[in-house]
């Protein structure tokens with residue numbers, strides 16, 4: 001382990017003091033300051049040479065693990081990772097670098113990363129020894145401000161405690177009662193899109209049937225997590241400029257400056273970065289203020305109604321509050337987590353589904369037939385849709401599983417080794433960053449066969465395939481991860497996704513506004529079409 005830089009400063013000061021006092025001929029220009037500075041700089045240079053050149057190239061115990069070609073001698077594979085969307089290089093390496101479950105690559109200044117590629121390695125990290133592989137501290141410091149320090153960032157026994165208290169809110173017996181909310185909001189979204197393509201929004205505007213679908217998806221999922229998760233309707237679907245929705249879009253849309261700040265965070269203390277007078281810092285601190293005050297308001301209102309003895313609902317907030325295990329501040333943090341984790345992820349899944357249906361019109365047609373044949377029209381205000389109605393739609397479920405296989409909304413996540421450990425028998429030192437990459441594993445040809453990258457919902461059809469897609473292990477599909485830290489909202493999100501998609505595809509025929517446009521993918525925490533998704537909508541009669 002490298003000595004702390006503070007120690008260098010201290011020994012430079014002490015040595016310089018004695019040199020100036022007792023051996024001044026060796027002092028730089030007779031100055032205490034210059035002697036100390038030179039000593040400090042020299043030690044930093046030695047350290048940098050060790051960390052950037054000697055250790056990764058000649059000493060690291062990980063150096064013999066298969067490594068992709070093309071690394072820069074100082075910057076490792078970083079230039080490629082900076083150019084391409086998150087998960088893209090890993091998606092290529094998992095095929096091109098022969099490996100037995102581990103691939104090593106390096107990022108800026110040759111810092112090592114270990115990409116896990118085999119089900120056995122995934123089982124070790126995610127299930128058998130999951131608390132040995134913790135979330136990196138940078139995650140907590142960076143994302144914690146927006147996501148809240150709640151269940152997503154808790155570790156060890158504290159994580160177990162929080163998960164146990166929150167699980168009842170996500171039990172299927174409870175989720176099944178939320179389908180009516182999911183369907184009502186799906187209806188609201190379809191009616192809203194229908195109105196927007198019929199009526200121009202301003203007198204000067206021509207009617208257009210081209211809609212930026214990402215904004216609708218985001219507003220619908222925000223309303224759903226608000227109503228079904230936290231007991232409040234944010235009415236984002238009523239208002240394209242809804243402040244909370246815009247706030248989350250700002251946070252989760254990564255621009256060049258945001259990426260540069262993210263990278264700088266690897267070298268410069270985060271507290272210092274936050275002081276820089278750049279627009280991104282201002283945007284983030286305004287966003288966090290609004291999100292926090294919304295969450296405080298939700299907690300206070302709910303606490304008051306509990307104290308008045310009013311009947312509480314079974315939304316996540318009520319369950320968490322009634323558990324008695326969280327202070328108001330903890331609850332605010334949990335709400336921040338649920339709002340962020342449960343909103344943009346499902347919205348991005350829905351965007352990908354619409355993109356894939358536009359580029360695969362035969363799948364769109366087949367799905368529409370199934371939906372129209374089994375569900376009441378989304379335009380029928382009084383129609384009820386139950387969990388059984390939705391869960392019995394085999395093709396709908398195949399389409400959503402396949403969409404999230406090919407384009408998992410969370411492309412990549414990180415762990416950090418809490419102590420020296422082993423992985424597949426390989427020694428891995430403390431503080432090594434482990435990369436779990438659904439974007440790569442979900443379409444690995446080794447795991448899924450030669451057609452792994454092809455979008456084909458049929459692979460989820462047929463006996464025994466509805467839950468596996470024909471894959472031989474659970475760990476071939478990492479969209480929600482697995483084990484004690486898997487997504488707690490998986491059933492919630494799959495149910496809302498199914499309702500939203502069924503309602504849209506049942507009512508509209510869709511095609512891309514510009515099919516020739518090359519798909520660009522945003523480089524944020526969630527992967528989605530960059531700049532939104534422009535789709536031509538045509539309302540179809542009869543449903």
Ligand code: HEM
Pocket residue numbers: 151152153163225229337338341342343345346349408409410413414478479480481484485486487488489490492493
């Ligand atoms: C398609 C939609 C979704 C996807 C793809 C998704 C994916 C994920 C992934 C990959 C993780 C693990 C992150 C990590 O540990 O590094 C996670 C965790 C989590 N998700 Fe989701 N998620 C989705 C929807 C939701 C929803 C709707 C909610 C809430 C209602 C939610 C709440 C959470 C929470 C609280 C965690 C942390 C669990 C823990 O650490 O115990 N997610 N999600």
